[in-house]
Amino acid sequence: AQSVTQLDSHVSVSEGTPVLLRCNYSSSYSPSLFWYVQHPNKGLQLLLKYTSAATLVKGINGFEAEFKKSETSFHLTKPSAHMSDAAEYFCVVTPLGGGGNKLTFGTGTQLKVEL
């Protein structure tokens, strides 16, 4: 069994300040973890993924996430927020190597970026 908890449903930051979106997972096997972004009325875009290589994963648009097994966390960060980062973010877990199989989505975090 696997599950994902996104600890914040809404996060608001000022443009130029750091972003932290929190994600904890639960899995009975080694996980693959993903972060997706969804802009309004759009499909999902993959930001980054962890598949058991380096624990610090760098993604697109300056985002990165660190896999911490001891904390069962995969938090998403960005040093400096941009207005275009405002969107919904989903943390996703699946069995290691199973990113093409059944994905379990978190409930999402709405990121708001203010001037």
Added chain:
Amino acid sequence: GAVVSQHPSWVICKSGTSVKIECRSLDFQATTMFWYRQFPKQSLMLMATSNEGSKATYEQGVEKDKFLINHASLTLSTLTVTSAHPEDSSFYICSARGQRLLNEQFFGPGTRLTVL
């Protein structure tokens, strides 16, 4: 590469009619396609998984006679919402997995269905 399209992007229909949504992989062969449903301000819920040439596997609680899925070719899957009702109004998103990139799904842009 790895582009997935959906058609239509939005559709409005009357209650009782059927609506077909297409999902196409444009530059790769999709051996498996997935259909998700997303209610406003909620997460994606997997409805069904379809493998090319096989019957779809539906998630618990999803009516297979209500949501007909066909995956007749390696580049096309269709979802037909039969006898649609207002409660079927939702955002439907498909994703596709190819033969070469087995560890990733590529998502379509979604279809907004509104049933009046």
